[in-house]
Amino acid sequence: MGLTIGVDIGGTKIAAGVVDEEGSILDTHTVPTPPTPEGIVDAICAAVSEAGKGHPIEAVGIGAAGYVDDKRATVLFAPNIDWRHEPLKDKVEQRVGLPVVVENDANAAAWGEYRFGAGQGHEDVICITLGTGLGGGIIIGNKLRRGRFGVAAEFGHIRVVPDGLLCGCGSQGCWEQYASGRALVRYARQRAAATPENARALLALGDGTPEGVQGKHVSEAARAGDPVAIDSFRELARWAGAGLADLASLFDPSAFIVGGGVSDEGELVLDPIRKSFRRWLIGGSYRPHAQVLAAQLGNKAGLVGAADLARQG
Amino acid sequence: MGLTIGVDIGGTKIAAGVVDEEGSILDTHTVPTPPTPEGIVDAICAAVSEAGKGHPIEAVGIGAAGYVDDKRATVLFAPNIDWRHEPLKDKVEQRVGLPVVVENDANAAAWGEYRFGAGQGHEDVICITLGTGLGGGIIIGNKLRRGRFGVAAEFGHIRVVPDGLLCGCGSQGCWEQYASGRALVRYARQRAAATPENARALLALGDGTPEGVQGKHVSEAARAGDPVAIDSFRELARWAGAGLADLASLFDPSAFIVGGGVSDEGELVLDPIRKSFRRWLIGGSYRPHAQVLAAQLGNKAGLVGAADLARQG
């Protein structure tokens, strides 16, 4: 099989990319994300048609946030778009005239990293995506594991603190409330408000108030040695590493891959995550340890992974 | 392939059973559990030889508590026996002259239930064993999933309470400290000590003191309507169900099977676990729900499962 198209649906733009068997992106077309559910379907079709022009495309893979059913056809629920039991596969197939596979976006990103990124050579890999929230994907025995109903690997919503922080999902204490980009900013703001004298560099990067602190400021201040920023990364890593230790108890993979925007900071965040993982790993003296690896494909992982999943049929 | 032997290593006795392709136990031999690690190896071999007499045995499967390596040959660590990197497969093969497979006991029990018990007809099943502690096994795509290094499915040691109760594993807040037979007894004793007037039936079954309360007393008193006993089951179910909800977020199976001694109480414990599972399941309105089933093989699950895993080679 030859070329396929992968689609990534972002909050501001939708990207369609032509991907070959080696995972290289040959061509890309992006369109702004429309405000309505139906408009987004239109935009996906338009981006696919445009990107595919002049290429012999054989299939399309779409990565979508939310629950996708086990037939990889219907979006059962999307957190950010008003899709409920949306027959996305059928709609797009009718319009673009190509076989379509719909996949959860974090699953698609996990598959991309497994096939062409940090996971190459591993048969059993767990990926976590530390973006605004926390997503994940499971590869066991060289296959993406989607669960019986298609909604496995919702790592962000395991409960790590009983009676903990409210989550957008309606529950409390979900992991993504403690290990994500949003959590990092909250840690920094809380600490800057309580002890501004330890957050001078951090506060200077924004508008001087704790509320003005953004994610990029935390990274920049941490690199500059700001105590509050460093402590915020340490707190993030405390929760991320402890969660990976739980995932090791459950899945025992040979490698974890940490992706998402937070992981763009590289060792600034990966080194403390590794330490925290070791700290909390159960039975660490008696078992081989999984590696904790940085993702390699950046924000292309989902698009490339979706295209490759479409190729596999 | 025909008959195989499954071995179950208990704290007081070791049982070897001849099992056919339908999971029926044709013959059993049990010996007392010796006090020394090497004595236990001797006893396993003796039980296997004795049970197999007169049967055309083709292989032996041994279920052992602890970490078993990915070759299903070596016990890396056992919690109750002083085995560290114990080459159990080689030792027993040399002595009994049959192919041997070593498997984690909770994995073996999960496989037994999947093949011949409550899990029949399901492709993706998660089993939890509520015994003294909490063990588990993972079946995905009709295969037992052991992890890359053989130590997956250690459900009992995921952290459900940060800074929580000390666990025998050296960590804190492990699930088995909150959902297990031992936890049930602790709940009952604490409540009986604080409010003895609500535990009259429960206390009367033991020696009258909270310390005298045993697991069987809690079940019996709960059936008789003792408020403290009922509340203790409810607390157990609160933690068990919330943990199953986490496992649904991770694995999305079509069924959970609840086994182990605690599950012998049937609906007394299963009904509140189901309610708690529904209470905590994320996205429950938008997804198919896994069934929560009672195990069917009782304490034979491990032996039968180990025998069947040996048959599969």
Place this chain on the structure above:
Amino acid sequence: MGLTIGVDIGGTKIAAGVVDEEGSILDTHTVPTPPTPEGIVDAICAAVSEAGKGHPIEAVGIGAAGYVDDKRATVLFAPNIDWRHEPLKDKVEQRVGLPVVVENDANAAAWGEYRFGAGQGHEDVICITLGTGLGGGIIIGNKLRRGRFGVAAEFGHIRVVPDGLLCGCGSQGCWEQYASGRALVRYARQRAAATPENARALLALGDGTPEGVQGKHVSEAARAGDPVAIDSFRELARWAGAGLADLASLFDPSAFIVGGGVSDEGELVLDPIRKSFRRWLIGGSYRPHAQVLAAQLGNKAGLVGAADLARQG
């Protein structure tokens, strides 16, 4: 000393009442709460003047939400009004020509109950007010204890869950997030969303959706036997009683008084709070137990208490 005026500043109206030495309210005047900080000062003065007409008033006591300084003169910080270091005593004294005492509203309510309500005859009393949030007051040795800087008894903001729910105060896991009217509604909505089949009576009282559930619906449904409503009260009581047990370890009073809107439900909420208190009280077999009493003055406690504190000078 004879008559004094107590002032209660509510979200929708400001009430001034003329109170005699027995705690009886002789006359009341209420005005709508203006939207601006300065408007509220005007409204307080107007209500005081109006209520006092024809009475020989000797002093004024004002109960205000927030931090009041140790001189009982300045509101250091108010959560709902934009008062920061507001010299309320001086402003009102200049305008009404009477001595003024400013007091935290929960302190005033505690004093009212101690003097004329459920606390009569006790020397050491702890009051908690379960309203929208959770406030409190401390009486030790027949005196209101305000702390060195005036900001003691902020019971609602002790941390009962590390890394718990966000609180309006900027911290996490504060007691008032788990034991208050707002918490009760959250418990009911979460449960009704997860298991609507157990919340039929509750949902029928609102608009049929979990979001439509209000506090009064939970009480009404609980009285009608709705399982989710009853369970929501039990959860509230679980946290309220455990917190009282902590306060017993700290203060060892002879009585707790539970006031605020939630306590209007009487034994529906007090009985489970008492049970939870007993469950969690440390050393309960070796110590006398404090009583847990329902407040008697309802929403007049603050006004009456403020007036009496002004009388005492």
Place this chain on the structure above:
Amino acid sequence: MGLTIGVDIGGTKIAAGVVDEEGSILDTHTVPTPPTPEGIVDAICAAVSEAGKGHPIEAVGIGAAGYVDDKRATVLFAPNIDWRHEPLKDKVEQRVGLPVVVENDANAAAWGEYRFGAGQGHEDVICITLGTGLGGGIIIGNKLRRGRFGVAAEFGHIRVVPDGLLCGCGSQGCWEQYASGRALVRYARQRAAATPENARALLALGDGTPEGVQGKHVSEAARAGDPVAIDSFRELARWAGAGLADLASLFDPSAFIVGGGVSDEGELVLDPIRKSFRRWLIGGSYRPHAQVLAAQLGNKAGLVGAADLARQG
């Protein structure tokens, strides 16, 4: 009034000291702690008689661990000695022929620090004693506050982690399980076991194993820069400071005094406690902050405080 005797009952020895009005110890006599409850009474009397020889003693104050009743006469419950409703005052008065006051030992130590140590000049002081466990004392308005029944200020047993660590008191999640000398050692051992490569200096001070680590090793290693030892003190301080923030919400004192063996380490532990206190103090921008002071009397605080309380009658 002139000289009084203070008695300190330790695990290995009982000390009686003659104390003057300035809190100076003029004479001391110590005897080994006998194994039986009645033997301890004998030993107290003997130590008092011996220490008082040649001094005009007017009264005796005894500091005892556990619950002491509101008449300061009877030990209701002692954790380490088998005293239950022990009429200690009467027994000792009959034997030594002097007025006797019995006081909780942490209360006595708090009073000692308030009168002659770090608390001088403050009217409202909260003392915590970080020894093996965590004890405390409350001074409000220049008086020791014992509660209505004598058992106030049991700070060590407020619940800081729901479903947390088991405590000797029978409850779970008590503060002293997270902030005490015993907790410090647990932190160090857990971390040394998980990451021995970061605990080389620490492990070298004991027998090389995590179990061999003692409290003094953690201090010594922390001063030498051992990462695990430093992190253990930080964890202790995290919990100690957060608890002080809760006490500030409740009591709003002008000063906290931190005593007990752990505080002998001075700024090594006090500096991080202060930082943690600031981090968690509610409303820190709008209120005066209590000072966090090191105790000054060391292990003499209890003896001196008990003697002074006896003088006050």
